[in-house]
Amino acid sequence: MNQPTLxxxxxxxxxxxxxxxxxxxxxxxxxxxxxxxxxxVGESGSGKSVTARIILGLLQTLPxxxxxxxxxxxxxxxxxxxxxxxxxxxxxEMSMIFQDPTSALNPVYTIAVQFTEVLRRRQPKLKKxxxxxxxxxxxxQVAIDEPERVLNSYSFQLSGGMNQRVMIAMALIxxxxxxxxxxxxxxxDVSVQAQTLDLMHKLVQEHQTSxxxxxxxxxxxxxxxxxxxxxxxxxxxxxxxxxxxxxxPQHPYTQALMSAVPRITGGGIPNIPDVSDRYSDPxxxxxxxxxxx
Amino acid sequence: xxxxxxxxxxxxxxxxxxxxxxxxxIFTIARIIPGDPARIALGPxxxxxxxxxxxxxxxxxxSIIVQYGYFxxxxxxxxxxxxxxxxxxxxLDIGQFLPATLELVxxxxxxxxxxxxxxxxxxxxxxxxxxxxxxxxxxxxxVSAPSFVWAVILMLMFxxxxxxxxxxxxxxxxxxxxxxxxxxxxxxxIAGEYRAFGDAFWHLILPAFALALSxxxxxxxxxxxxxxETYDKPYIEMAQSYGFSEKRIASKFAFKPSLIxxxxxxxxxxxxxxxxxxxxxxxxxxxGLSRYGVAVILRKDLxxxxxxxxxxxxxFLIVNIIVDLLIAFINPRIRxxxxxx
Numbered sequence: 001m002n003q004p005t006l007x008x009x010x011x012x013x014x015x016x017x018x019x020x021x022x023x024x025x026x027x028x029x030x031x032x033x034x035x036x037x038x039x040x041v042g043e044s045g046s047g048k049s050v051t052a053r054i055i056l057g058l059l060q061t062l063p064x065x066x067x068x069x070x071x072x073x074x075x076x077x078x079x080x081x082x083x084x085x086x087x088x089x090x091x092x093e094m095s096m097i098f099q100d101p102t103s104a105l106n107p108v109y110t111i112a113v114q115f116t117e118v119l120r121r122r123q124p125k126l127k128k129x130x131x132x133x134x135x136x137x138x139x140x141q142v143a144i145d146e147p148e149r150v151l152n153s154y155s156f157q158l159s160g161g162m163n164q165r166v167m168i169a170m171a172l173i174x175x176x177x178x179x180x181x182x183x184x185x186x187x188x189d190v191s192v193q194a195q196t197l198d199l200m201h202k203l204v205q206e207h208q209t210s211x212x213x214x215x216x217x218x219x220x221x222x223x224x225x226x227x228x229x230x231x232x233x234x235x236x237x238x239x240x241x242x243x244x245x246x247x248x249p250q251h252p253y254t255q256a257l258m259s260a261v262p263r264i265t266g267g268g269i270p271n272i273p274d275v276s277d278r279y280s281d282p283x284x285x286x287x288x289x290x291x292x293x
Numbered sequence: 294x295x296x297x298x299x300x301x302x303x304x305x306x307x308x309x310x311x312x313x314x315x316x317x318x319i320f321t322i323a324r325i326i327p328g329d330p331a332r333i334a335l336g337p338x339x340x341x342x343x344x345x346x347x348x349x350x351x352x353x354x355x356s357i358i359v360q361y362g363y364f365x366x367x368x369x370x371x372x373x374x375x376x377x378x379x380x381x382x383x384x385l386d387i388g389q390f391l392p393a394t395l396e397l398v399x400x401x402x403x404x405x406x407x408x409x410x411x412x413x414x415x416x417x418x419x420x421x422x423x424x425x426x427x428x429x430x431x432x433x434x435x436v437s438a439p440s441f442v443w444a445v446i447l448m449l450m451f452x453x454x455x456x457x458x459x460x461x462x463x464x465x466x467x468x469x470x471x472x473x474x475x476x477x478x479x480x481x482x483i484a485g486e487y488r489a490f491g492d493a494f495w496h497l498i499l500p501a502f503a504l505a506l507s508x509x510x511x512x513x514x515x516x517x518x519x520x521x522e523t524y525d526k527p528y529i530e531m532a533q534s535y536g537f538s539e540k541r542i543a544s545k546f547a548f549k550p551s552l553i554x555x556x557x558x559x560x561x562x563x564x565x566x567x568x569x570x571x572x573x574x575x576x577x578x579x580x581g582l583s584r585y586g587v588a589v590i591l592r593k594d595l596x597x598x599x600x601x602x603x604x605x606x607x608x609f610l611i612v613n614i615i616v617d618l619l620i621a622f623i624n625p626r627i628r629x630x631x632x633x634x
Contacts (some may be wrong), residue, residue, distance in 0.1 A: 004581060047460045055533050058530070058533055058534060063421075087536055087538075088536070089536070090533075090534060090535060090536030091534070091535035091536035091537070092536065095534070095535060096531070096535075097533040098527055098530075098531060099527075100527060103526070103528065104528055104530075104531040105528055105529040105531070106528040106531075106532070106546055106548060106550070107528070107625070107626065108549045108550050108623065108624065109546070109549070109554070116540070117532075117535070117537055117546075118535050121535065121537075154625045154626075154629070156625075156626060157629060170535075221443050
């Protein structure tokens with residue numbers, strides 16, 4: 001099992017419009033090994049979320065999207081799969097956690113109905129009652145004490161933290177190989193976000209799930225990820241093991257990003273240029289990271 | 294569902310107030326229209342004395358407030374007075390003509406929902422594709438022509454040039470059906486006359502479609518617009534990223550949330566059909582309450598005017614209450630709200 005769970009090489013994305021092509025990704029390369037937690041860090045608009053949606057195959061359905069590059073999932077070339085085969089991977093081998101759990105859950109269906117639908121991705125003939133039991137068991141795993149009550153509730157009846165636990169349980173219930181977490185819990189308050197991330201951390205370690213963790217929050221990334229990719233304007237600018245990258249950032253953009261984190265020791269808001277020619281320097285890859293390029 | 298009960302009681306109460314207001318308004322308006330109802334009823338050759346007698350009988354010489362008092366007193370005793378046009382109790386007339394209109398409106402409403410909603414959902418699912426354009430053009434066509442134009446077009450096409458459907462009426466005259474509910478579709482079934490049922494159904498198709506077409510267009514356009522908005526919601530992206538089938542999303546996960554804003558308008562459309570029914574009834578010689586209403590207005594038949602308007606208003610209000618309850622039923626946010634709105 002040496003092949004990476006996910007291997008992306010030279011991924012390019014552009015959107016065709018009336019006035020021409022607007023490029024969003026300029027050749028991203030990224031890989032995630034089995035059970036590895038990889039973070040993709042960058043400011044908003046840098047191309048983090050579109051990368052996630054390309055991996056899931058959601059962006060490919062947009063008629064204006066132009067995508068090229070290598071996309072391999074467990075050795076399978078995703079670009080060569082049919083729409084049906086791509087669809088078969090979603091919700092089974094790959095799943096996703098969203099930024100705002102409350103709006104990511106359907107407001108007119110109970111949690112149980114949505115859980116059943118997710119469970120039936122793996123077990124198409126699953127009976128409602130059994131699905132309910134399996135869902136309840138999954139909810140206990142994310143430290144929900146009254147899973148029956150939660151399952152019979154609607155998302156708007158639950159707190160954001162509760163919904164996030166539900167989302168995590170839902171994302172992991174089919175035991176996916178790859179979990180994509182797109183700014184998980186950014187919409188929650190900090191302490192709830194930390195609790196739910198701890199839970200997620202524990203569960204993905206137990207299940208040996210590979211994780212692509214998309215975030216702009218360096219503090220969270222430092223705790224969660226084994227390896228970090230820094231993305232800036234559709235290009236990877238630095239890659240390395242979390243400890244190495246944080247202790248010794250090499251690329252000017254990474255350095256700027258790190259110094260942008262407000263510190264409790266004072267000094268006010270650091271003065272960092274929004275744009276600098278140096279941010280477009282070639283990517284720096286930390287040697288011990290094992291990134292093979 | 295206690296919240297639904299609260300909604301129901303609140304709505305019933307406000308509807309009652311509305312009905313009182315409507316009765317005052319129509320009572321006054323009917324009496325302000327120029328023309329002497331007694332003279333119109335008795336004709337130009339009646340003696341002055343006869344006219345004066347009838348005026349006295351109808352309390353027309355009293356002040357309008359006293360007249361209203363008489364009206365309410367009789368209403369409380371279940372009496373809407375005698376129609377000068379048919380010389381029968383107004384209640385009896387309404388009992389005869391209302392079911393025909395309701396039958397037409399209910400079937401048209403059913404057609405509107407059964408065809409309009411799926412069309413809108415299909416258009417939204419295949420947004421920008423060929424089928425979407427076809428549905429959009431068709432629904433625009435439905436909305437842009439009023440129902441009486443459709444009535445004439447449908448009648449010409451499918452009853453005259455292609456004589457598939459009967460040209461007018463509710464049922465072929467050779468059938469005599471015992472009136473139980475007044476709804477022919479039910480009465481024929483109660484009587485076990487299945488051929489008569491088919492005949493009545495056959496008579497209903499063209500007028501019902503004529504009445505429903507603009508509603509179908511409206512429902513399809515609304516559902517499409519609301520669903521396209523819903524498709525941009527994070528929970529639909531969630532459904533897609535978990536690989537829920539597009540069919541399930543279109544028919545369930547995106548459909549139900551989109552239905553909530555559509556329902557209110559569709560309910561109003563449904564109620565508006567009660568008014569539009571008049572034109573369709575006129576074209577298809579449908580013996581309904583709308584035609585009766587126009588006939589009595591032209592003859593200044595006071596009791597019948599007030600009775601007809603009250604019954605139509607009440608039906609309108611009841612339909613609205615039903616729609617509100619349906620909305621509460623599909624929208625858990627209303628069902629479980631603890632706030633009083």
